[in-house]
Amino acid sequence: MVLEVFRQSDRLQKVSDQITRMLNESRHVFDEAMSALLAGADPAALDDDIHGTDRRINALEQEIRRELVIHTSVRGTADITAVLILLMVGRKIERMGDNAKNIYDIAAQGIDLAEAPDHAELAGYRDEVSQAITRAGEVFNSGDVEAARTFAERMVQLQREFDQHVDTLIVSDAPSTHGVPRALLYRYLKRIVANLEGMASAVANPFDLIDYTPEGDEQGET
Amino acid sequence: MDRIGVLPRSVRGVLVLVLLYLFLTGIGLLEAGIKGLGSDVQERLFEQVANPLSGLFVGVLATVLVQSSSVTTSTIVGLVGAGLISVESAVPMVMGANIGTSVTNTLASVGSIRRPEEFRRAVAAATVHDFFNVLAVAVLLPLELATGVLARVGTAITDVLVGQAGTAFKSPVKEAVKAPVEAIEGLFGAGFGTGTAQGIVLIVLGLGLIFVGLTFITTTMKSLVADQLEESLNRVLQAGGGVVALGVGLVMTVAVQSSSITTSVMVPIAAAGILSLTNVYPVTLGANLGTTVTALIASLATNRPEALTVALVHTLFNAAGITIFYPLRPMRAIPLRLAEGLATICGSNRSLLAGYIFGAFVVLPLAVIAILS
Numbered sequence: 001m002v003l004e005v006f007r008q009s010d011r012l013q014k015v016s017d018q019i020t021r022m023l024n025e026s027r028h029v030f031d032e033a034m035s036a037l038l039a040g041a042d043p044a045a046l047d048d049d050i051h052g053t054d055r056r057i058n059a060l061e062q063e064i065r066r067e068l069v070i071h072t073s074v075r076g077t078a079d080i081t082a083v084l085i086l087l088m089v090g091r092k093i094e095r096m097g098d099n100a101k102n103i104y105d106i107a108a109q110g111i112d113l114a115e116a117p118d119h120a121e122l123a124g125y126r127d128e129v130s131q132a133i134t135r136a137g138e139v140f141n142s143g144d145v146e147a148a149r150t151f152a153e154r155m156v157q158l159q160r161e162f163d164q165h166v167d168t169l170i171v172s173d174a175p176s177t178h179g180v181p182r183a184l185l186y187r188y189l190k191r192i193v194a195n196l197e198g199m200a201s202a203v204a205n206p207f208d209l210i211d212y213t214p215e216g217d218e219q220g221e222t
Numbered sequence: 223m224d225r226i227g228v229l230p231r232s233v234r235g236v237l238v239l240v241l242l243y244l245f246l247t248g249i250g251l252l253e254a255g256i257k258g259l260g261s262d263v264q265e266r267l268f269e270q271v272a273n274p275l276s277g278l279f280v281g282v283l284a285t286v287l288v289q290s291s292s293v294t295t296s297t298i299v300g301l302v303g304a305g306l307i308s309v310e311s312a313v314p315m316v317m318g319a320n321i322g323t324s325v326t327n328t329l330a331s332v333g334s335i336r337r338p339e340e341f342r343r344a345v346a347a348a349t350v351h352d353f354f355n356v357l358a359v360a361v362l363l364p365l366e367l368a369t370g371v372l373a374r375v376g377t378a379i380t381d382v383l384v385g386q387a388g389t390a391f392k393s394p395v396k397e398a399v400k401a402p403v404e405a406i407e408g409l410f411g412a413g414f415g416t417g418t419a420q421g422i423v424l425i426v427l428g429l430g431l432i433f434v435g436l437t438f439i440t441t442t443m444k445s446l447v448a449d450q451l452e453e454s455l456n457r458v459l460q461a462g463g464g465v466v467a468l469g470v471g472l473v474m475t476v477a478v479q480s481s482s483i484t485t486s487v488m489v490p491i492a493a494a495g496i497l498s499l500t501n502v503y504p505v506t507l508g509a510n511l512g513t514t515v516t517a518l519i520a521s522l523a524t525n526r527p528e529a530l531t532v533a534l535v536h537t538l539f540n541a542a543g544i545t546i547f548y549p550l551r552p553m554r555a556i557p558l559r560l561a562e563g564l565a566t567i568c569g570s571n572r573s574l575l576a577g578y579i580f581g582a583f584v585v586l587p588l589a590v591i592a593i594l595s
Contacts, residue, residue: 011452
């Protein structure tokens with residue numbers, strides 16, 4: 001609802017397109033990082049691509065900020081809510097890129113889960129989160145409140161699942177080489193998913209309740 | 223802007239044309255009103271600006287009051303068109319209007335007062351406009367008083383375009399606004415009789431139409447070209463200043479008919495650190511040049527070639543100022559360093575900006591006018 005305003009401006013529509021580009025880049029970093037961790041890809045061979053993509057994400061966020069300052073200077077505060085939302089969303093995506101890079105860092109430390117017993121479950125999460133990154137952009141750009149609510153509900157559910165995995169690992173007797181990489185991975189996945197939920201809440205919630213669940217509780221750490 | 227912004231583009235386009243017609247009618251009414259004043263009243267009014275320094279500071283003060291050099295310069299053109307003031311007396315007033323208009327963007331820098339570094343950048347971006355205008359006047363006013371070079375060049379161009387001073391040329395625009403001017407004259411003639419009373423009513427109406435017309439033209443045009451303005455500013459960002467920035471400042475100002483809009487938009491962008499002072503400066507210069515178009519349009523609503531000459535002098539003055547204070551690096555550095563210096567001083571004591579604005583744009587003009595009169 002609050003996003004309807006910016007559809008009236010070509011320039012803000014352009015920013016919206018840049019948000020989509022940032023999401024595509026973030027998904028790319030995520031997919032590469034997960035392939036290093038779960039599919040046996042050589043982390044060293046991916047290093048340049050991952051860091052280069054991260055730099056492009058950062059540059060896009062900076063570009064969005066510049067565009068929005070210029071937009072507000074020219075237009076005044078008429079669509080300030082849309083501007084603030086776009087700034088917030090840009091930040092969320094940049095963080096997603098960082099979290100994906102953190103996942104890559106686990107693989108770069110020599111951790112390889114390609115043959116792990118829980119590989120199928122992790123691969124399932126990989127596929128769902130990867131698709132959710134693109135879906136978040138579609139939901140955000142469509143402004144479809146119902147779709148945003150449905151999407152946010154699934155993201156909340158995923159966060160609970162990731163928390164449960166971490167809780168289990170905390171009390172597990174498994175060696176640290178088993179528990180630590182997984183705990184970190186679930187933590188980073190939760191952060192990515194929380195940011196995706198935040199994007200959906202920007203569509204479904206009033207501005208002051210963005211990043212809050214309908215009960216008024218703040219989302220998981222982002 | 224918001225209310226006008228919801229109108230369809232075509233309606234806003236027509237609205238601009240209607241407002242332009244009202245603005246030109248205002249110039250016509252001003253001219254008619256001044257002609258209606260008694261010759262003794264005209265003489266007393268003229269005496270007030272006969273001294274060039276008085277004229278300069280009247281121009282500053284009038285522009286500070288109406289927050290628009292376009293309104294002031296159009297009014298001056300109207301006064302010259304009515305034969306109330308000469309080209310020689312009008313030139314310092316036009317230069318004063320240039321200085322006065324820079325108060326608007328200096329006020330815009332106050333928006334950043336809570337964040338010291340941002341405030342320093344905002345003040346520098348705003349006052350580079352002030353310093354350019356003051357420096358241009360400091361160089362060109364004495365030169366003009368000594369040689370009359372700007373007025374002579376302006377007159378030469380006028381001669382080529384519409385004929386010699388002292389003669390009357392038949393302006394088609396003047397003819398187009400003749401009907402409403404005569405109708406209003408007749409209307410108020412019945413109520414106030416003829417002479418000074420009617421003249422004053424027509425002057426007030428004329429000034430009102432000029433002010434309201436230009437204000438709404440600016441607002442409507444801004445809503446029409448907002449996307450293009452953003453695009454242009456992004457282009458300045460990519461180009462990193464220079465001639466592109468100067469052209470963007472010029473085009474933006476012609477489009478919205480207000481240099482204050484252009485220069486004030488730059489202040490928060492510079493404050494955020496997105497555009498450097500070096501890149502803001504040419505946009506400001508382009509705005510100074512672009513704003514002269516309004517007076518040129520206003521001159522079309524009069525039949526006296528001298529009105530066009532004054533409007534041309536306004537353009538020539540700004541073009542000459544840019545030629546002196548932009549192409550050569552050492553000259554370009556003068557307004558930039560002065561603006562940075564003032565920004566540093568105001569950054570260490572932020573209340574000084576209020577003192578600067580009030581002192582330079584209100585107290586000083588009032589004091590000079592009082593002393594000289």
